[in-house]
Amino acid sequence: MTTRRAFLQTGAAAGGVLLVGFHIPREAWAAANAAPGAPFAPDAFIRIDHQGAVTLIMPQVEMGQGIYTAIAMILAEELDARWEQVRLEHAPPNTKLYGNPIFGVQATGGSTSVRAFWTPLRKAGASARALLIEAAAQRWKVSPDTCHTANSTVTHQPSGRTLAYAALVDDASRLTPPAKVSLKSPSEFTLIGKPVKRLDTPDKVNGKAVYGIDARPPGLKFAAIAICPVFGGKVGHVDDSKAKQIPGVRQVVVLDELVAVVGDHTWVAKQGLAALDVTWDEGPNAHVTSDDVWRQIRASSEQQGAVAKTAGDVPKGLGTGDRLDAAYEMPFLAHAQMEPLNCTVHVTADSCEVWVGSQVLARAQEVAAKVTGLPLEKVTVHNHLIGGGFGRRLEVDYVEIAVRVAKQVDGPVKVTWSREEDMQHDVYRPVYRNVLAASVSDGRIIGWSYRVTGSSIIARWLPPAFQKGVDIDAVDSAADIPYDIANLQVEYKRDEPPAVPTGFWRGVGPNNNVFAIESFIDELARKAGKDPVTFRRDNLGKTPRLVAAIDLAASKAGWGKPLPPGSGRGIAAQSSFGSYIATVAEVEVSESGILRVRRLVTAVDTGIIVNPDTVVAQLQSGLIFGLTAALWGEITIKNGRVEQSNYHDYRVLRINEVPEIEVHLIASGEAPGGIGETGTTAAPPAVGNAIYAATGVRLRRLPIDPKHLQRTSFS
Amino acid sequence: MVNLRINGEMRELDISADTPLLWALRDVLGLTGTKFGCGIAQCGACTVHLDGAPIRSCVTPVSAIGDRAITTIEAIGATTPGHKIQQAWLDLEVVQCGYCQSGQIMSATALLASKPDPSDADIDAAMAGNICRCGTYVRIRNAIKKAAKS
Numbered sequence: 001m002t003t004r005r006a007f008l009q010t011g012a013a014a015g016g017v018l019l020v021g022f023h024i025p026r027e028a029w030a031a032a033n034a035a036p037g038a039p040f041a042p043d044a045f046i047r048i049d050h051q052g053a054v055t056l057i058m059p060q061v062e063m064g065q066g067i068y069t070a071i072a073m074i075l076a077e078e079l080d081a082r083w084e085q086v087r088l089e090h091a092p093p094n095t096k097l098y099g100n101p102i103f104g105v106q107a108t109g110g111s112t113s114v115r116a117f118w119t120p121l122r123k124a125g126a127s128a129r130a131l132l133i134e135a136a137a138q139r140w141k142v143s144p145d146t147c148h149t150a151n152s153t154v155t156h157q158p159s160g161r162t163l164a165y166a167a168l169v170d171d172a173s174r175l176t177p178p179a180k181v182s183l184k185s186p187s188e189f190t191l192i193g194k195p196v197k198r199l200d201t202p203d204k205v206n207g208k209a210v211y212g213i214d215a216r217p218p219g220l221k222f223a224a225i226a227i228c229p230v231f232g233g234k235v236g237h238v239d240d241s242k243a244k245q246i247p248g249v250r251q252v253v254v255l256d257e258l259v260a261v262v263g264d265h266t267w268v269a270k271q272g273l274a275a276l277d278v279t280w281d282e283g284p285n286a287h288v289t290s291d292d293v294w295r296q297i298r299a300s301s302e303q304q305g306a307v308a309k310t311a312g313d314v315p316k317g318l319g320t321g322d323r324l325d326a327a328y329e330m331p332f333l334a335h336a337q338m339e340p341l342n343c344t345v346h347v348t349a350d351s352c353e354v355w356v357g358s359q360v361l362a363r364a365q366e367v368a369a370k371v372t373g374l375p376l377e378k379v380t381v382h383n384h385l386i387g388g389g390f391g392r393r394l395e396v397d398y399v400e401i402a403v404r405v406a407k408q409v410d411g412p413v414k415v416t417w418s419r420e421e422d423m424q425h426d427v428y429r430p431v432y433r434n435v436l437a438a439s440v441s442d443g444r445i446i447g448w449s450y451r452v453t454g455s456s457i458i459a460r461w462l463p464p465a466f467q468k469g470v471d472i473d474a475v476d477s478a479a480d481i482p483y484d485i486a487n488l489q490v491e492y493k494r495d496e497p498p499a500v501p502t503g504f505w506r507g508v509g510p511n512n513n514v515f516a517i518e519s520f521i522d523e524l525a526r527k528a529g530k531d532p533v534t535f536r537r538d539n540l541g542k543t544p545r546l547v548a549a550i551d552l553a554a555s556k557a558g559w560g561k562p563l564p565p566g567s568g569r570g571i572a573a574q575s576s577f578g579s580y581i582a583t584v585a586e587v588e589v590s591e592s593g594i595l596r597v598r599r600l601v602t603a604v605d606t607g608i609i610v611n612p613d614t615v616v617a618q619l620q621s622g623l624i625f626g627l628t629a630a631l632w633g634e635i636t637i638k639n640g641r642v643e644q645s646n647y648h649d650y651r652v653l654r655i656n657e658v659p660e661i662e663v664h665l666i667a668s669g670e671a672p673g674g675i676g677e678t679g680t681t682a683a684p685p686a687v688g689n690a691i692y693a694a695t696g697v698r699l700r701r702l703p704i705d706p707k708h709l710q711r712t713s714f715s
Numbered sequence: 716m717v718n719l720r721i722n723g724e725m726r727e728l729d730i731s732a733d734t735p736l737l738w739a740l741r742d743v744l745g746l747t748g749t750k751f752g753c754g755i756a757q758c759g760a761c762t763v764h765l766d767g768a769p770i771r772s773c774v775t776p777v778s779a780i781g782d783r784a785i786t787t788i789e790a791i792g793a794t795t796p797g798h799k800i801q802q803a804w805l806d807l808e809v810v811q812c813g814y815c816q817s818g819q820i821m822s823a824t825a826l827l828a829s830k831p832d833p834s835d836a837d838i839d840a841a842m843a844g845n846i847c848r849c850g851t852y853v854r855i856r857n858a859i860k861k862a863a864k865s
Binding site for chain 2: 063064065066197198200201202204205206207208209210211213214216222247248264265266267268336337338339340385386387388389390416418419613617620621622623624625628646647648652653654655656658661
């Protein structure tokens with residue numbers, strides 16, 4: 001069934017047409033459509049050709065989260081397109097057409113795709129369907145109200161006459177879209193909510209899928225790079241005489257902070273790089289260590305921050321009942337996505353062409369224009385499938401570097417980062433320190449004070465959103481804490497670490513906050529002498545969807561059933577990314593402190609579910625991602641550089657280390673929530689709380705340090 | 716000149732003998748289904764078969780291959796176990812970003828070819844060298860078992 005296959009063309013085939021097509025005004029576009037052979041293209045997302053093929057343009061990028069299929073389902077649902085005739089194309093860079101309504105940037109991140117595009121894409125699909133109905137009704141000279149659609153066909157119900165969408169392309173193109181469209185009610189959905197097979201996966205099991213790293217424009221050369229290992233350092237002196245003697249090495253490019261060797265293939269480029277004699281001007285950060293980072297943030301975290309949320313009388317609240325104080329700390333994390341950073345660029349006197357996988361395509365185009373000095377329209381960017389984003393590809397540093405290298409090279413050049421460069425020149429999940437105080441009385445939380453201290457990624461990445469000293473991402477899931485607390489203050493204290501660049505990492509702000517809050521809630525439950533599930537239920541009166549998730553997870557996990565000594569269950573609950581999730585972890589800890597996570601049970605209410613199997617997959621994925629971070633994730637700094645370099649010293653979970661995972665979905669008619677990052681935030685506090693249940697040891701820092709779990713240390 | 720037998724075809728490559736097979740496949744021959752992940756045999760993304768046995772092509776110089784048959788992801792579907800694994804991968808929707816899956820499928824296929832009914836321990840042993848950052852492991856395990864039964 002080849003027709004069922006998605007045609008994920010590399011941008012090379014898809015990009016140019018769209019850039020032209022969607023830039024022209026609606027009237028001109030309609031006129032152009034009247035030309036023989038032109039498809040019906042009512043908006044930036046939908047094209048239907050005379051053969052009935054339905055091409056859907058993907059405003060969000062596919063990096064594993066299944067969004068291409070979910071977006072296609074949303075569009076096809078309201079369009080009533082025949083699913084077997086759906087083809088997908090990557091969107092070109094164009095913020096106006098494809099910008100994420102939540103950010104105002106053409107960006108895929110923050111588990112926003114379905115939330116942001118749910119309504120606009122339904123309207124786009126419904127509007128196109130209305131035009132097709134109108135075209136058919138005019139042809140038949142009947143009222144549109146007597147027509148209905150299914151499987152890319154309009155049917156006139158009284159007469160039984162039918163017209164395929166393919167036959168209506170020209171007529172529909174001449175019509176003006178309706179000002180108002182009616183959307184289907186969920187009971188009318190035929191695709192949404194059904195487990196639909198992903199469209200991007202068939203080519204991912206046979207080697208045909210094309211990622212950025214697979215781009216091969218004719219005449220391609222290959223480059224390897226070495227960036228000054230010290231953050232902020234520069235190239236000192238380069239002797240390239242040995243490198244240039246290696247057959248296949250074509251060129252050595254020396255830039256401010258890096259050297260690149262260009263060769264006939266990546267291996268000779270790497271050989272050339274190894275043969276360079278480079279001295280670095282390490283600059284002012286040459287002596288920065290992790291200790292410096294922690295000393296600074298600990299001092300900052302003792303100072304007043306900007307108030308993100310305040311309610312009631314916090315001093316009075318904290319003075320009522322039993323008070324508890326704690327501080328939680330989170331390390332730097334690297335993304336370690338499987339596809340190392342790479343970007344292919346061809347710069348000529350009057351053009352720049354870029355092949356890349358990016359979560360922010362328009363920014364990739366903008367940075368290429370800036371570096372080359374070319375106007376935006378002279379920069380073509382072809383997006384690709386992404387071999388793991390997790391926030392790393394929300395940056396365009398690797399595009400900028402590739403364009404700077406390519407400016408010096410005659411012809412196209414692919415710059416591929418080694419794993420070591422990728423890990424040591426990441427933008428890191430910031431270190432955070434969270435200072436908490438709370439009071440409980442009769443099993444209720446009376447007062448609550450929470451201060452997040454850490455780098456502001458928003459201030460750099462989306463400056464207009466950084467207002468009054470508050471990073472809205474850094475306090476996400478803290479300022480909007482789901483618990484009933486009458487007297488509450490949440491603060492954000494900005495603290496930029498010395499030397500180390502920071503960026504978004506899967507789970508973003510909630511990743512830090514959910515760990516600190518859900519660990520601390522567990523502490524409060526113990527302080528109040530309550531069972532952690534009961535305590536949460538009792539304090540979540542305003543959040544019934546979360547209570548339902550807790551009940552389901554607890555029931556499925558066998559909460560309360562006896563476990564052998566050294567074992568324990570812990571629960572964590574969160575209302576993050578518009579989804580309500582409860583997770584129970586079951587762990588065992590040996591006498592020598594060896595931790596084994598046996599089982600993770602998650603229940604999720606994410607509102608209306610577009611593709612149920614994708615939701616399950618994302619929870620499985622996120623839980624493992626979060627567990628990796630909880631167990632081992634830490635980037636450390638010595639002499640101004642990152643100490644870790646590859647998967648041997650920055651471990652990620654392997655198949656033999658994965659616990660049993662169960663995901664339970666809760667049916668809901670509420671608006672769709674985000675899902676891609678939820679599991680990542682859920683796993684660490686659930687595991688931490690289970691460790692407490694098993695051992696009585698409270699871990700207030702990640703990653704988990706096994707030496708705290710040895711029996712001798714807590715007996 | 717180096718001669719290699721790749722997916723049933725003899726190919727002559729003008730590369731130095733120390734070139735890892737990975738870069739010969741990807742950059743010289745354009746067989747980009749085999750992926751670069753770590754360069755030090757830690758992640759398994761570059762896994763291909765030499766006479767049916769899984770190897771990490773990122774640390775295998777072409778000089779070490781001789782006349783052994785190289786099979787890559789592009790051709791593994793033509794083998795019975797390879798086809799079963801690919802089908803099970805799709806049936807159970809294993810794949811997310813997909814970048815590691817060429818290597819996962821090559822390792823799983825080699826496992827199935829040598830052990831038609833692998834135990835969990837067999838799966839752990841054969842697959843622990845293949846990292847998946849998307850965490851598709853639960854489904855990889857189930858898909859191998861499904862392929863074994865098919």
